[in-house]
Amino acid sequence: MRARAGRLLSGLVLLAAVGAGAFWWLTKPAPWHAAHWEGLGEPDLANGERVFWAGGCTSCHAAPRAEDDARLVLSGGRPLKSPFGTFYPPNISPDETAGIGGWTLAEFGNAMTRGVGRNGEHLYPSFPFGSYARMTAKDINDLYGYMRTLPKSANVTPPHDLPFPYNIRLALGGWKLLYLTDEPRVQVDSADPKLARGQYLVEGPGHCGECHTPRDALGGFEAGRWLAGAPNPEGEGRIPDITPGSRSIGGWSASDIASYLETGFTPEYDSVGGSMVEVQKNMAKLPASEREAIAAYLKALPPS
CATH class of the missing domain: 1.10.760 (Cytochrome Bc1 Complex; Chain D, domain 2)
Incomplete structure (x- = not known):
């Protein structure tokens, strides 16, 4: 009887491990293959500027109440309060340390369209990658080229302030499985x-x-x-x-x-x-x- 109970417990543990592995596989960060970002050529900066304004980058990433040219300083930090906690949009200026000046096109594009951070982590959908997923690789290339011409900012933004369980990024893979589409x-x-x-x-x-x-x-x-x-x-x-x-x-x-x-x-x-x-x-x-x-x-x- 005790041996049967032990085998049953071992089987349940194995099933749980298999289930956890399958969940991880289905929900792990999924950036584009490197070839998706190759062969795009020099960015069209005029088109990149159009995409920039269409995408509303300044609305979240410029300083609060910024006007005129100050709106082009994408220093981040403007708090976005939500039922899930407070999100702080990051510095996306071309600063090499505080911003995204050191990023490759693939890193930028995967964040924009796949919700995958530079270090391979899931990004929170407070950043609207669920919509940006429909953007073409050309527009992403042109946008990134234009953004690299903007002023740098050394501002370091605070981390998101999220309660449990929303502070667990692993769960974001399940969210993407349910909702992320480019249809x-x-x-x-x-x-x-x-x-x-x-x-x-x-x-x-x-x-x-x-x-x-x-x-x-x-x-x-x-x-x-x-x-x-x-x-x-x-x-x-x-x-x-x-x-x-x-x-x-x-x-x-x-x-x-x-x-x-x-x-x-x-x-x-x-x-x-x-x-x-x-x-x-x-x-x-x-x-x-x-x-x-x-x-x-x-x-x-x-x-x-």
Whole structure:
């Protein structure tokens, strides 16, 4: 009887070990193969600047209340409070010590699109790699080339302040298994160049869904509610529904949306407010054709 119990215990231990090994294998950090970042040539800095503004890098990585050229100093540290704890965006200036000046293109690209840090660790999805996963290798190369031309900062940011169990990075592999994908969020007419471009900008570098889509208890997007509005992840209030038929922009035309992104004024001559102020400043830097593509995509969405 005792021998049988011992064999049973040994079997359970073996099963647990196999299960743990399988979980680790399925959820370990998965950077791109090195060849993904090869042969891209010299970065197109003009395109890199466009991607930079579309991606809203300054909104989280510039110092609070930075204006004009100071917004280009990506010193990090602006706290992002969430139900999971407080995240501190890092210094991503080209400083070789405090920033990412010593990173390779592959290290930068894997952080951007796979959520894998320079040392092979999982990154927290407070950094919107779940959206950036849709970005092309060319755009990543151009963006990194442009960012290397920006001012350096020696600022050292504090570590994230997260309670247990959210401070355990291993669990992030399970989160990625559930939610990380580069598939389109919705189906639009991909044969229409303007719609295809708008979809790329909104679902990819623009990462609009990170604030405008509601999340479940694990922090992943709720299925079927793309851009349908959500609680403000940083505090009070609500981020509006921006699908057609919504009370926020449902009655706007595509030209109204494009104008709002350029000027910050609604068709009723109200002005942009809240966290959208930073987003609008970034969108105003884009060519008019990019804002028009974003507007066309938003108008083509199914109503929430």
